[in-house]
Amino acid sequence: MAPSSTPPPSPTPDPLTLEVVDLIGTVVVRYHEEYDEAAARHSLTGAQARVLALLAREPLPMRRIAERLKCEPSNVTGIVDRLAARDLVERRPAPDDRRVKLAAVTPAGRETAERLREGLDFAREPLSHLSPQERTTLRDLLRRMLGDEQ
Missing domain, CATH: 1.20.5 (Single alpha-helices involved in coiled-coils or other helix-helix interfaces)
Structure with a gap:
């Protein structure tokens, strides 16, 4: 008989593990709720605020932003467009490959990202x-x- 390619079932988690998983879930939900509220105080959506926070660390190509946020690059393009319309983000050529465009925070974007972070x-x-x-x-x-x- 050929070996099965289906992995063996994982053991049922113990009660402590289940409690820890539930607590982590509660932390995540509360974090996202507060993050969205803090973003709204700056007239941003949660997704816009997350992109701004990422770009405050370093300029990134759209594809990398999408990978980090676990979303489609087309979604990131719209988010960056809206941030750029508010002068919080700009597009610039990558220094090592001018064909690649990086999204980068502007001084106003950096200030907004800092205020957002301080407000959490x-x-x-x-x-x-x-x-x-x-x-x-x-x-x-x-x-x-x-x-x-x-």
Whole structure:
């Protein structure tokens, strides 16, 4: 009989794992709610705010933005167009390949991204109840979960 290509069923998660997954889900939902509210205070959608935050770190080609946001490049084009219309983002040629266009924040975009980030109280408030050592442990565990141990 030929071996089955179907992977064996994963074991049922234990109650602690299920609770942790539920708590992570709750954190994600609250984060997105507050992020969208903070974005709205700057007359941005949540998606526009996320693109602005990404570009505040570094200029990126549209394809890379789409990969990071897990969406279609055509969606990113519309978001960047709306941000550019407000002078928060500009398109510029990539220094190493002038055929590639990068989206980059303008000074007004950088300022808006900073104000948006400062306006996110969700993480700041609960994290303020943790000691620096607890926050470090939490950061390290999250990095480990994401496979990004630095």
